[in-house]
Amino acid sequence: MTDLENDVEVPRFFLCPISLEIMKDPVTLSTGITYDRDSIEKWLFSQKNDVCPVTKQVVVDIELTPNHTLRRLIQSWCTINASSGIERFPTPRLPISRTEIVKLLKDSKSPQLQMKSLKRLKTIVMENEKNRRLMESVSAADYLASILTTGAGEVSGVDGCVSTEADEALRILYHLKLSPTGLKSLFGKTENFVVTLTRVMQRAASFESRAYAVMLLKSMFEVAEPIQVTSLNTQFFTELVHILVDQISQKATKATLKLLISVCPWGRNRIKAAEAGVVPVLIDTLLDTTEKRLTEMIMIVLDQLCQSAEGRADLLKHGGGLPVVSKKIFRVSSIASERAVRILYSVAMFSGNARVLEEMVQLGVVGKLFLVLQVDCGSKMKEKAKEILKMHSRVWKKSSCIPNDLISAYPS
Template sequence: MISSWRKRRAAKRAGKEQQRDENGEMELTIPRGFRCPISLDLMNDPVMLSSGITYDRESIEKWIEAGNITCPLTNQVLRSLEPIPNHVIRRKIQDWCVENRSHGVERIPTPRVPISSVEVSGILSKLDVACKKQDVKGCRALVTKLKSLAKESQSNKRCIATNGAGGALSEAFAAFSAAASFDENVGVLEEILSALITMFPLDGEAKNYLVSTPAIHCLIWFLSSGDLSRRRNAVLALKELVSSMEDQRKTLNILSQIESAIEALFKLIKNPICSTSTKASLTIIYHMIASSSNSSSTIQKLVNLGIIPLLLETLVDTERSTSEKALGVLDGIVDNEQGREIAYNNALTMPVLVKKILRISNSATEFSVSILYKLCKNEQREDGGVLVEALQVGAFQKLLLLLQLGCVEKTKERVSELLKMLNLHRNKVDCVDPVDQFRGLKRPF
């Protein structure tokens, strides 16, 4: 009895107090000093902040990346955001793991030392030399090394990105895409692009290298190839370029001159790789349509490819972000007369548009109203055509509800005009009062 009590007291003092589980077996308790104050789990890579508190590297890096500049435990403003490895605590944790291996505890591995700014600068200098010499093998090896280091930890990735890797990789991509021996450079270009997308968002200098005719031609070539990862990386790179107002116009001008660009982007929506690449492709197409130069020819190409039925099928059941982008593209497409005619004749058009109003987001509602307005305003058939169809699927009631809930001024004007146009044909349709489907509807803004 006494010896048992002494054992328990000794274990408690050592921070290793044990408890019995439901089966009566001893459960191991992790000592408090070995737990991360944030995750409360055993620390795999203990690091100390300038406040003197030790955390697990993964947890504290997430805290710092979220924009915090204070110690989570003490709320003290940190003099430095660079965590320092706590080798003493790590060795103690490893010793504790070894002592308790009979309880199924595995020894935590010794973490790799994070890469330093000096090491990154050295790799990028070598990459620059290899690029100027057109050393394909050497350049590919260095890019592969950067990718490997970036995958090891978030701190490595951040260190590589903040030391100019995005600019160096973009410069290398532009140089090898402009080289005469393009076929021989496909492998290294693919490797550079794969590393480059992990550095997003790119700064202005990095984008300047990519906004060149050879580089964008190379991206379209990748986008048209059969390799899925290559196509995904290419469309993400193009989206990065069109998302910046400074580089957007130049990028779109080059894209409009490449015959295969529209078809490659269309195929990425028709045969999706993943939701990210689909959204990226829709974003690029949206900007191509919205740009003043060559927008009409771009819209005509998309109409001929069959973009309207594809967008409507996509809108039937898709996530919020994809819905907004697909509706934005469709809004631009129906400015085309042939596009409107195809939309008129598609059975999905009215049901999908009316359904999206007040169901997804403010943007989706505004796009849906805009498309509906353009179709109804340009209706020339005496029997009412799309106006009657819109009434049949409950457009009148839903637009009235939107007017009551409130919307931006431009949308409000279009809703008012739509209601006037629809009212002229209400006697032709027995509208079902859709009160039940609006019950519990909340204001979307």
């Protein structure tokens, strides 16, 4: 409000209850209270509130109804008081409505109108959080998942590729940023939707579509039920390996690692991941990266996979496996260090044959474990290191590769 406006008495019902300023675009919430559009949209969507600021009632219906009568009254009042420096607010552009979105979704099922409708829906979903919430409330995910499933099916596209329409539907579905409830519902769409997204990773012509597929899967499995996590097929893990090998983008790589972290606590998934070749790819990536968060995530996945015989075998088979894991102790972060010691514990406990134990000595792994006992680090990490050293102390104490001062310092 300007200094000139301070000399004019503004009717109280012209003021937004949130900003306490004259409403430029008054809209009425489902609770019956009118607010300025910018203020209530920021309250509901940017600040993630779900109650009416005045009544404190939960807002179930998020559609905002323009209060045309009040807007005209405000505009007339501004015109009458123009001589006092009051500027008339222009008529606001009408926002997207629920009715328009529903029509576009129905048109998207028509072959003649599908691509045009999808492009318009993509524009709408990219505009703001309010549009995304509105689209989710009218079950947009159902329509998009159906288009994606059809376009990524066994007989879709050219030479088994994902159709252009399916690519567009995937982009919209990802950018919807569905709520946890919406993400959970995707598991039951039309068929096993995880299979659909696995096909997209396998067949999509563009790296971008494959990235969207893995990032959407990552979000889905963050809210998945155990039954949904334990029913994954081997092809799912094979495609994740391809995403990592192709190095599509840093974002796609991290999404893939987060996805593996979500699904690999289950034993059968560890075996399938190992069989798909995840371990050697992770080791190669670990050898090439110095990025902290990426390293931490790789170490977490390796720790999970090394809890299976298949995962440990692949780690030991790779020439850089043990050396790079040992090297990450005290080099990256406390998280990476702790996971490295856990990996070495799994190897020593379950795969510690004579050859492996000798290799751990020759590569300096045992020396690194002695170092863990001597520095200030987490108690769990120190305890694991002690257990490893006690496990095979008779073998390692005979080695000439371990300095006597370390042996004497070791609490037997």
